Amino acid sequence: MNDVVKYHNHFNSISLKNFNSIELNLLMAICSQIRDKGIDEITLNFSELKNMVKYKHRGNIRFVKDLEQIYKKLITLSIRIETKEVIDNFVLFTRYRIIKEDQTFTIKVNEDFKYLLNNLVKKFTQFELEEFIHLKSNYSKEIYRRLKQFKSTGFWKIKIEDFKELLNIPEKYRMSDIDKYVLKISRSELENHFKNFEIIKIKKGRKIEYIEFKFTPEKKYKENIADIENKLIVQNKVQKRKISEKIIPARKTRIIEVVPKQEKEKTLREKIEEKISENDEMIVKLEALYAGLKDKVQFKKITEKYPKKIEKIKNVNMQLKAIYDTDENELTQEIIELAEELLANKV
Structure with missing residues (x-):
């Protein structure tokens, strides 16, 4: 089972009060199925959902009750999300219809809050449903x-x-x-x-x-251009070796494969320190280029953008340095998320 649950990080700020283990499993399974479906109604069948969460009870009477309980709890939950600008209270699903005879149920996401489960490119949480279900x-x-x-x-x-x-x-x-x-x-x-x-x-x-x-x-794991080029070079060498082996009789040789060293995963502070250093180098280069080319007419369109770019990089570095100097005990979720955004920022 490769079902993936993916939602906006705001969903993690919601306390799912009084949800039992089965209800949590079902809710996450439903979220995995309506992800990136917009606000269209989604119909799921009982057997499919039961299989996803490894539901133990065979009959549908208990299953229908569990499905009803989820919605009742979500309604009474009064989901609340607070940002710097606003406080929102809402119900996530606007349609939750169980059709007992067909053994299906239909669900629809609240249009105002479809961002929680749709078009997620940043600030999202993702995990495998199977791992979640196995937790007791x-x-x-x-x-x-x-x-x-x-x-x-x-x-x-x-x-x-x-x-x-x-x-x-x-x-x-x-x-x-x-x-x-x-x-x-x-x-x-x-x-x-x-x-x-x-x-x-x-x-x-x-x-x-x-x-x-x-x-x-x-x-x-991100495959960049250098990785692709290296793979092509290796493939080319392997291909040449195969061709030469067909022409030249094989010699008895011993090949020793050297296992590449695995780099230790950098801590957040190490990543920040590295990013600050990279940005400082970029600032020096841009300032040198600007000083040397700003008076030349043919480079005017290029160089006139440099001051704003330099200022932007300096601003990023200022924020990163503030986070780096913050005592570890004072780091909050918001500060960590800001650090991740700044680290990913390509100025």
């Missing part, structure tokens, strides 16, 4: 999908009060209860999915103020 604990599932938002940085830090609210942890729970019923169970499940997984409690005085999750960032 509700808390593990909810932590898992938030960690997937930060898979490129390997770092998620959240205030303990926000953590309790987001995961709907009972108010009566003390830290010892959170350790026993939330963190301990989640650690045992999630360490199988995140390399070098750690849970760190950060104190302010005697009180725990933050929970920090750390793991080795997932590598981003």
Whole structure:
């Protein structure tokens, strides 16, 4: 099963209160099916959905109840998303129709918030549905999908009060209860999915103020032009060798393959430091070019853009340096997301 769940990061700020494990599985399966379908109504059949979430109960009576419960909980949830500009409260699905006789149900995404599940090119969370379903604990599932938002940085830090609210942890729970019923169970499940997984409690005085999750960032495999050229060169050499082997009798030789060294994944601070250095070099080059060519008429159209470009790079570096100098304990989700945007920015 290769079903992928993908949604806007804003969806991770929603606390899915009182959802049990089966309901969470079904909701994520539904999200995976309506992704990039716009606001058109999508019809799913019971057997397909049951198979996706490995539903154990054979009959449809229980299944229909589970589907109804999801929508009832979503309606009473009053989904709330707050940005710098606005606060929105809404219902994600505007149509949720179960047709028992046909063993299908129809669903439609709220037009105003279709961005949560459609045309996602940045600021999105993505994970395999199968991995999510295999997690047994509700808390593990909810932590898992938030960690997937930060898979490129390997770092998620959240205030303990926000953590309790987001995961709907009972108010009566003390830290010892959170350790026993939330963190301990989640650690045992999630360490199988995140390399070098750690849970760190950060104190302010005697009180725990933050929970920090750390793991080795997932590598981003991007094939650039150099990679393609290298592959073509290797293929060409292999082809030539095959031709020569047909012409020249084979000699008894011993070929030793050297395994390339794997580069250690850079931390967020290392990436920022590297980006600042690259930008500084670019600024020096552009300033030199501008000084040398600005008075030459034939280069006027090119050089007149340099001052704005230099200013833009300096502004990016100023923000990166501010993040780099920020104490690790003060890093928030918003700051980490900003850092990722700045690092990906091609000025």
